[in-house]
Amino acid sequence: MKKLINGADAVVTDALRGLAAAHPGLRVDAGNRIVVRAGGPRPGKVGLVSGGGSGHEPLHAGFVGYGMLDAACPGEIFTSPVPDQVVEASTAVHGGAGVLHVVKNYTGDVLNFRMAAELCAEEGVEVASVLVDDDVAVRDSLYTAGRRGTGATVFVEKIAGALAEAGAPLAEVARVAREVNDRSRSFGVALSACTTPAAGKPTFELSEAEVELGIGIHGEPGRTRDTMRDARELTGVAIDAIHEDMPLSGDVLVMVNGMGGTPLIELYVAYAEVAGHLADRGARAARSLVGNYVTSLDMQGFSVTVCRLTDELTRLWDAPVETPALRWGR
Amino acid sequence: MKKLINGADAVVTDALRGLAAAHPGLRVDAGNRIVVRAGGPRPGKVGLVSGGGSGHEPLHAGFVGYGMLDAACPGEIFTSPVPDQVVEASTAVHGGAGVLHVVKNYTGDVLNFRMAAELCAEEGVEVASVLVDDDVAVRDSLYTAGRRGTGATVFVEKIAGALAEAGAPLAEVARVAREVNDRSRSFGVALSACTTPAAGKPTFELSEAEVELGIGIHGEPGRTRDTMRDARELTGVAIDAIHEDMPLSGDVLVMVNGMGGTPLIELYVAYAEVAGHLADRGARAARSLVGNYVTSLDMQGFSVTVCRLTDELTRLWDAPVETPALRWGR
Amino acid sequence: MGAEVGAEVLTPAFFGAWIEEAARSVRAERDELTRLDAAIGDADHGTNLDRGFTEAVRALGERCPATPGAVLVLVGSTLIRKVGGASGPLYGTAFREAGKALGDAPAVSAADLAAALTAGVAGVRRLGSAAEGDKTMVDALAPAAGALAEAVREGRGLDDALGAASAAAAAGAAATIPMPARKGRASYLGPRSVGHQDPGATSAALILRALHTVAARW
Amino acid sequence: MGAEVGAEVLTPAFFGAWIEEAARSVRAERDELTRLDAAIGDADHGTNLDRGFTEAVRALGERCPATPGAVLVLVGSTLIRKVGGASGPLYGTAFREAGKALGDAPAVSAADLAAALTAGVAGVRRLGSAAEGDKTMVDALAPAAGALAEAVREGRGLDDALGAASAAAAAGAAATIPMPARKGRASYLGPRSVGHQDPGATSAALILRALHTVAARW
Ligand SMILES: Nc1ncnc2c1ncn2[C@@H]1O[C@H](COP(=O)(O)OP(=O)(O)O)[C@@H](O)[C@H]1O
Ligand SMILES: Nc1ncnc2c1ncn2[C@@H]1O[C@H](COP(=O)(O)OP(=O)(O)O)[C@@H](O)[C@H]1O
Ligand SMILES: [Mg+2]
Ligand SMILES: [Mg+2]
Ligand SMILES: [Mg+2]
Ligand SMILES: [Mg+2]
Known part of the structure; x- marks a missing residue:
């Protein structure tokens, strides 16, 4: 560390x-x-x-x-x-x-x-x-x-x-x-674990071929470990999970959030895919945030959060x- | 990668x-x-x-x-x-x-x-x-x-x-x-190298005990490899290098910039030290930026940039x- | 050694020695507790408790409460004020409830201690609404309280009774390994939490072991 | 094989074949060039040149220029338009200047090629103001141009002359290893650039080798 x-x-x-x-x-x-x-x-x-x-x-x-x-x-x-x-x-x-x-x-x-x-x-x-x-x-x-x-x-x-x-x-x-x-709903994916200063080593180990799906923001492992895939597929997993829980339609506010160790260029790559996945489901990214907002120390990965907007929420x-x-x- | x-x-x-x-x-x-x-x-x-x-x-x-x-x-x-x-x-x-x-x-x-x-x-x-x-x-x-x-x-x-x-x-x-x-003057420090998508592996290797001092923003190694130290000392190296080249005094605009893979909490730790080092040299951080602004893909590290302000520059x-x-x- | 079960031999100094021993033990096992928490939580349980017990020892040193009950209430309040996380309020409540159960007697018996431990566990249950088998500190605390109460009923000596409580806590902690977690952070992992010992149950066993250690040399 | 030095046997097709062979060779060595650039630069030289030569081959296929000069000017312009970085303008200028030196003759001689290469190198020097010994592509290009001019003066055959040029480029590239860099990104490393072969000199040697390869089977 x-x-x-x-x-x-x-x-x-x-x-x-x-x-x-x-x-x-x-x-x-x-x-x-x-x-x-x-x-x-x-x-x-x-x-x-x-x-x-x-x-x-x-x-x-x-x-x-x-x-x-x-x-x-x-x-x-x-x-x-x-x-x-x-x-x-x-x-x-x-x-x-x-x-x-x-x-x-x-x-x-x-x-x-x-x-x-x-x-x-x-x-x-x-x-x-x-x-x-x-x-x-x-x-x-x-x-x-x-x-x-x-x-x-x-x-x-x-x-x-x-x-x-x-x-x-x-x-x-x-x-x-x-x-x-x-x-609002969220789903997160880790490409690597984070290291807390107190623990001094990563909270879990991932090989080059693995990702953790469904992670939180405390370095804990996710629901499942799966094979590494490209940005289109990984964001698809996130949007699917959200859509299954809360069917997406209409105007949404969407955040593609970095977990702390993922550079902005990758978050924009992910955002391009997220916007596409949303459009495929008939939702429109009316407002967006791309960047590191809710991080997990130095973890590499991202999360997607979608909020189904109302006029009042958009105004606020x-x-x-x-x-x-x-x-x-x- | x-x-x-x-x-x-x-x-x-x-x-x-x-x-x-x-x-x-x-x-x-x-x-x-x-x-x-x-x-x-x-x-x-x-x-x-x-x-x-x-x-x-x-x-x-x-x-x-x-x-x-x-x-x-x-x-x-x-x-x-x-x-x-x-x-x-x-x-x-x-x-x-x-x-x-x-x-x-x-x-x-x-x-x-x-x-x-x-x-x-x-x-x-x-x-x-x-x-x-x-x-x-x-x-x-x-x-x-x-x-x-x-x-x-x-x-x-x-x-x-x-x-x-x-x-x-x-x-x-x-x-x-x-x-x-x-x-304006800058100085950068790397805790880890970055990996370009084309190369697929880090542009250099650093052990747990090493840092690169005087790096640029393209993943190239720095002027010298040195031993890892705490935030106070590493920022001290940066401020010293800047001060030696352009004596610091008066109001300055200062940026503590992350190289892409360093989380914000660490950049704030670094900023606290930089503000202290500046004060020690009789300069005042009148304006500041802390965050990832000029990055080097997923590199871990930081750079410090200081600009000696004038009234016109502050206004602009x-x-x-x-x-x-x-x-x-x- | 081996005071009578009914005798009110447990002074504020005994409880202070317990907390000091617990602090020592938590400090020694800090990294292990954090490692356990890294596996199914967020890698802070060791530092959390180390911080809390260090502060508790300091608070006792500053205020020197005059009754066992006041000692435990101060310890609990300090844990609540200094630990944070899930374990802060839970352990804090355990000690506060135990302390309140002891009332303002200047010294208490093993039977009082058994009742206090039971009250403490009840407080944890109420606050965290975890049942035994949910893979939490309750899985170590509840058997320990049960074993102590039982030993007291059987009229066994203090050392012996607390040995039984400590052993029950350790066994309870070990028994969390095959459980899937249903409370706290580890529950997010679902079946992936199986195969790891719960950090809170582990620290509970340490704290009970400290109690036995102190009793053995009392 | 072995056309007369004075004979104007080098047609647009010859130059097209050269660029195709260079593109193949750059593609094959792309990762190695990037690796060399990672050591003392920014790990993009292989992808830069691969992208550029791929585009150059495509441009030649689309436009089929009628003269050797037009072939090289088109290659140079394409490199400038597609490569970026330091090597794009530098190689682009080299090819453009070489092409301009060939004028609008429908076919050219080895002597013309020698003059063109010299003109190309001069263009690189002018734009990048690197001297021999600065650890750049000039360290491969300049000896190659010198060796070709010399071989032509001595009346050696095309294959032979380009073999000498290619060997000189390879030797020049190898000679960059002990040099500290004074131009381009590697110069930032100061003495730490010593011990690594310059990526641009390496690619220059590849391009000259491609020229010899094509000449050998012409
Ligand atoms: N609802 C609950 N009831 C009882 N104990 C709990 C509960 N939730 C968590 N715990 C205990 O707290 C421990 C974790 O404590 P700690 O790591 O300090 O806090 P946090 O989980 O907030 O990081 C767990 O191992 C578990 O034993
Ligand atoms: N001033 C210069 N003159 C000649 N060649 C140069 C000069 N600067 C750089 N080069 C060559 O360019 C090569 C690097 O090319 P490339 O990696 O594609 O560009 P960049 O350095 O912009 O990333 C170096 O290896 C060197 O041979
Ligand atoms: Mg925890
Ligand atoms: Mg926690
Ligand atoms: Mg380069
Ligand atoms: Mg470059």
Whole structure:
């Protein structure tokens, strides 16, 4: 393992110091691991708080800013944040209109955010939570912890963030956040495993001829190991899996997301195929994102996330946003 | 080698198809490999054209749009474009006020752009060229092809693009482009080599204990092989090399750039150190970019580029830009 | 050695020694726990627990709680505040519930400890809604609580009783190997989780073994 | 075999055959050229030239130029239009300058070819400003042009003369191994470029060998 770090224990704190130095629009508490929009809470605006393990950059701290998150709580690498962080972030952004927690569906995230929400309630901060669980690779939710939250998190945070910025009440912001999640599905493929700084070696081994299909974003192996194929076929597997779960039609918002170690040129190759697969199924990629948004350290691979748009969602997607990783309209 | 592609020969064309599908603001001719801003040339506006080998994404096509490039000509992987591409792009964006070619200093780029400029002149398109040569790792330019053009290309394209957008004449746009280059320096470090689709294996081998110092952006080995060190020391080597060549002081624009295979969390770790090293030398990172901007396929590593700002350059850097990879202010 | 089962010999110092021994043991097995988690999870269980128990030892050193119950509640709260992930709230709740079950007695008996462990396991079950056989820490904790309660009922000595609990936890952890996971991250792997020992069950067995180690020299 | 040195026996078909043979040879050595370029450059020389010569053969097939000069000018223009990189303009210029030197004669002599090769090399030098010893294609092309001119002056047969040119190119390419590069990408490596054969000199030797191969069976 070779990483551009100062030691496994220092990665998260150091990266937060870098984030603070690079983005004066963020207030970063590197010690307590809280990233908040500078300027303090806006009275009457619903606060949006998310968080999760580190190693998925730019998620979540890279989405803190105008029109998206008010605060992010990064945990250790692949480890959900602790309740204290979430409570502190929630009170910091509370402008009197309540706080929405955007929680990816992992046992750790769910439990820590749940404890935090209870503590927030004790402190008089009204909290609503939305659970993101878009990953169709996880089936049989009776026998699993349920679907993982992956790429749709970006859509939920952007769209709910736009509505919160427009001054909508907590219930409305929560409603649209849930709607985005309900209308979104993801599927991921790994060409190589990632290496956590603590483990120091890849979480699994893949030969030159193999891929993992249906991976999550924590370096865990996927549902199945399969033979390596070209971009057209691999994206076809992803779109098929999504389409089978949620038939695709009409205008969609689509993200081709890199897992951290895949260069942009390959993501554009993949996007060309995804757009084609969507068209074949009668859907139209009305809006798109191509790049590294929800990563898994240095993993090579990609995920596809599709959201079936409504006019409202499209309008909120197009609304101005100003964060380190997503910016338009201002 | 495992890549998310449909075959080594198809990569560039496929990626351009993906770029076209993802960015309706671009007019992409995937066959002839020309990427132009939609909407055609604006009469009286200087056209900005750049190009170079593919494999450096988002450079250059990702910087085509309002306030930056008018056209990009992507060559094959790591191969400069041919004169025909440059001529076609130049005539396509010519609004009567001449065209600026932004050329990275490589023999191939220089020769092909020079031939293109001659052909443009024959067709009545006035062309000025600016050569970007910011890489301090290349010394003794008497015995080399001269310094390579690397990270400063982004600064040159952004700042000259802003001036062109403001309606400045060709000579002015060329002047500021040269000034940005003159005030900018870069240094790169590789933790691993990249693999070109055609070669199918890494261009060099590095052990777990080694790094290459002073690399370019084409997978070539650096000036020296050295022992792997932590982020603080590796960024120190880069800043030292830059500072030795161009003493750093005052406000600077700094980019910590990933080579394609290094995740964002590590780039932020590196940025924290770079900001510290700059402060130690009495310079202030007044503006910054952290991310993958001038890549080398899947190489792991980073480069640092520093530009000593003036009030004019700061103002032009801050001006609105709307491209796939760089966007603010609109 | 071998205090009477009914005797209230377990002081705050005993519980502090337990947590110190657990911290030592987790530190020693950190990389192995992470390796197990890499196979069917996300490769952080060792660092998570190491961080948490290190903090717990520090917190006990700073605050020196006066009752066994307060020791365990502080340990649980510290784990919740410092670990994160699934195991933070789960272990944190286990220790907090166990501590609450001990009330504010200045010293407690093996029978009290058995009841506390049972309360702790109940807390984990409630929070994580995992049943035995789901391939989680419950598969080590539940048999351990059962074995301890049984040994106490049978009137066996402390060392002996905790030896039985520790052995039951180890056996429970080993028994997770052939199970397909139904809770936590490993469940995403479905049948591919079979053949690997659950990291949380493994750490639970370590923590029970630490309890026995401390009891044996008490 | 062995036409008179003065005789104008080299027809457009001869030059077409040369380019076909060069294309075959570049295709066969493509991966080796790329491997050499990976060591001290950017791993594209083989694909660059393969693409260029494939296009050159296609262009000749479509347009069938009527003179040797027109054949070489078309080849050079095609290389410029299709190759890119450093080698595209350089080889393109070499062929274009050589073609222009042949004028519009319907067939040319070995002496004409020698002069054309000299003109081509001069074009490369002018454009790339590399001298012999800089570890570039010039290190193969210049000795080849010299050897051909010399053989022609000595009145040797075509096969023999081109054999000498090909041998000189091969020797020139091999001689680049100990050189530190001063032009092109390899120069960035400074002393680390020593010990590797220059890819452009290697391809130049291949192209000269193709010329000899075709002459030998003409
Ligand atoms: N719902 C649950 N109930 C009980 N234990 C669980 C549950 N989910 C996960 N665990 C335990 O947590 C362990 C993983 O802990 P850890 O790796 O620290 O957290 P995370 O899974 O969030 O990375 C698993 O091995 C398992 O024993
Ligand atoms: N200035 C120059 N003069 C002559 N030949 C050169 C010069 N620069 C480079 N070359 C030749 O070009 C070859 C590299 O060609 P190629 O790999 O196709 O282009 P690039 O270097 O642009 O990738 C080198 O091996 C060398 O022989
Ligand atoms: Mg975790
Ligand atoms: Mg090249
Ligand atoms: Mg884990
Ligand atoms: Mg090359």
